[in-house]
Amino acid sequence: MACLALAAIEAANKIPPLSMASILQTHDLHKSFGALVATDSVSLTVQTGEVHAIVGPNGAGKTTLLSLLSGSLKPDSGRIEFNGKDVTRTPAHKRVRLGLARSFQITSLILPMTVLENVMLAVQGTTGHSLKFWSPVSKEKDTQTQAMHFLQAVKLQDKSQHLADALSHGEQRQLEIAIALALKPKLLLLDEPMAGMSKEETRKMIDLLRDLKGDITILLVEHDMDAVFALADRTSVLVEGGLIATGTTEEIRSNTEVQQAYLGEA
Amino acid sequence: MRGEQASSWPSHLLARLKGNLPNQVYFALVIALLIAPWLINALDQSFYLDLLTRALIIAIAVASLNLIIGFGGMVSLGHAAFLGIGAYCVGIPTYYEQFNGFVHLGLAVLCSALFALLTGLICLRTKAVYFIMITLAFAQMLYFTLVSLDEYGADDGLVIYQRSEFPGIFDIENPTTLYYAVLLFLLGCLYLTHRMMHARFGRVLQGCKHNEQRMQALGFLTYKYKLIAYVIAGTMAGVAGFFLGNFTNFISPEMMDWTHSAELIFMLVIGGTGILFGPVVGAVLFLLLEEWLSGFSVYWHLILGLMLIALVVFGKGGVHGLLSLGSNRGSQQNTTT
Numbered sequence A: 001m002a003c004l005a006l007a008a009i010e011a012a013n014k015i016p017p018l019s020m021a022s023i024l025q026t027h028d029l030h031k032s033f034g035a036l037v038a039t040d041s042v043s044l045t046v047q048t049g050e051v052h053a054i055v056g057p058n059g060a061g062k063t064t065l066l067s068l069l070s071g072s073l074k075p076d077s078g079r080i081e082f083n084g085k086d087v088t089r090t091p092a093h094k095r096v097r098l099g100l101a102r103s104f105q106i107t108s109l110i111l112p113m114t115v116l117e118n119v120m121l122a123v124q125g126t127t128g129h130s131l132k133f134w135s136p137v138s139k140e141k142d143t144q145t146q147a148m149h150f151l152q153a154v155k156l157q158d159k160s161q162h163l164a165d166a167l168s169h170g171e172q173r174q175l176e177i178a179i180a181l182a183l184k185p186k187l188l189l190l191d192e193p194m195a196g197m198s199k200e201e202t203r204k205m206i207d208l209l210r211d212l213k214g215d216i217t218i219l220l221v222e223h224d225m226d227a228v229f230a231l232a233d234r235t236s237v238l239v240e241g242g243l244i245a246t247g248t249t250e251e252i253r254s255n256t257e258v259q260q261a262y263l264g265e266a
Numbered sequence B: 001m002r003g004e005q006a007s008s009w010p011s012h013l014l015a016r017l018k019g020n021l022p023n024q025v026y027f028a029l030v031i032a033l034l035i036a037p038w039l040i041n042a043l044d045q046s047f048y049l050d051l052l053t054r055a056l057i058i059a060i061a062v063a064s065l066n067l068i069i070g071f072g073g074m075v076s077l078g079h080a081a082f083l084g085i086g087a088y089c090v091g092i093p094t095y096y097e098q099f100n101g102f103v104h105l106g107l108a109v110l111c112s113a114l115f116a117l118l119t120g121l122i123c124l125r126t127k128a129v130y131f132i133m134i135t136l137a138f139a140q141m142l143y144f145t146l147v148s149l150d151e152y153g154a155d156d157g158l159v160i161y162q163r164s165e166f167p168g169i170f171d172i173e174n175p176t177t178l179y180y181a182v183l184l185f186l187l188g189c190l191y192l193t194h195r196m197m198h199a200r201f202g203r204v205l206q207g208c209k210h211n212e213q214r215m216q217a218l219g220f221l222t223y224k225y226k227l228i229a230y231v232i233a234g235t236m237a238g239v240a241g242f243f244l245g246n247f248t249n250f251i252s253p254e255m256m257d258w259t260h261s262a263e264l265i266f267m268l269v270i271g272g273t274g275i276l277f278g279p280v281v282g283a284v285l286f287l288l289l290e291e292w293l294s295g296f297s298v299y300w301h302l303i304l305g306l307m308l309i310a311l312v313v314f315g316k317g318g319v320h321g322l323l324s325l326g327s328n329r330g331s332q333q334n335t336t337t
């Protein structure tokens, strides 16, 4: 009996049933840049707890979609619901506090600060206000401890005193993840975390993200299909701004239309 | 993390000075400024006390500019407007025979903070070159407004017959007293900046300078932090203007001319942007050079310009950059101290 129950839990963790609560829903999202339609009536549902991959060719509008979700771009029409709340008009910085964090396709760090200081800035945002003008951050032991904890999660604790500028590309990508985690998100938007990484670095990053699976819901934009197959519970395919398919990663893998549109091309 | 605990302040100071040429120079400079009046009076060179007083007043304005350019990454070309506002807050009340220094100082703080807030609300919606242009535009608007005010002398300005009175506290008619008041305020501004830049607020501000998009993605409303920094800087420069009006005994719209704003940036670059003591070094060096070179050649502007180019090309980071080259420790760690 116990065995059966465990297996059931495991199965539930692997492939979340569709009836599970959704954390994010977009309804008919549109965005154009002049004549170019970058997001074309996208209706997407991300289930709580899943890793949901978005794949698609270059210029398909993946980054644009993430920017709409994070709030750095405003949609022309459509609605975004996060955690049961309409956030379409919510400014970007407030969405972060609601639990929507993103990482960038092009590494975005405060390069002249140390690795620890970068993460501490993120922790600072989640622990009280930042209108403190007098007491030094270096005296905030709790902020430091928390930041170190997130560095440990991405195995960068030994580099905490290095300047972010001095890290290798792979390490900088890891730091981006630590920073995103430090925001304590409910949903993590990752824009090609493996971009520009070596095979070895990619493998490490896959392991790292696999560790996060289950704790955090992840929307993963990724070109590396091995990574997608290794991590994603479900996958959506975006072509020329529109979603052409959504399903379990297995289904997408064997979908001929998808193969023609995207996988065959790669 | 570098063993900053358990050390009393003298040993803390020694640790900062050890093997760090820039910090040694700044320490020597502060000591020199503290004893300067005594030396100058002994040598009977009151001219130099005047020159130094002016340099320190300007240094306050440059330090405030450092807060927004050096730490906040907002390059403003309208900063002299705040000097002018502070000075008019002495000149206009005096014109109506209101000599109370607290009234002057209070007005200077209030008016410059208000001007910073109102213009900042608009300027900070723009970035880079647009920010430069719009700060310049606001400063020029103020300039022309004052030129059109015939009551207060228009272009010709106003003579201030008497300095602000602080009855029973001190008398800034005395040049040495004025000098120390200015020096004290300058050091106070630097200490405040130091504290702010190591506190939460300053970390966010510096983050905005280097990568504003990242700070927004961390959930910070960057506009708010930049606006606060802008208002603090404007207020500091306003108080510098209060001192300047008292010092020169004269005010005119010319004080807010954009060329003066450019000079402030010039001094900041000489000392090293984002360096706490950079503004003091920059302002003192600029005014001394101006004094000596203008006696030496009518082409002193050209010479000064060439020197600046050399400083920027060869010593990245102004005088601080040069000093760091001569120091065995890197300058990296000092950029925020």
Ligand SMILES: Nc1ncnc2c1ncn2[C@@H]1O[C@H](COP(=O)(O)OP(=O)(O)OP(=O)(O)O)[C@@H](O)[C@H]1O
Residues within 6 Å of the ligand: A033, A036, A038, A056, A057, A058, A059, A060, A061, A062, A063, A064, A065, A105
């Ligand atoms: N700010 C912008 N202004 C104008 N056009 C834009 C802007 N941002 C993106 N685009 C265009 O929109 C389209 C979608 O771009 P987007 O960056 O979202 O694609 P992507 O799927 O992330 O591509 P990649 O795989 O290369 O990262 C592209 O044609 C791009 O040139």
Ligand SMILES: [Mg+2]
Residues within 6 Å of the ligand: A062, A063, A064, A105, A191
């Ligand atoms: Mg992209």
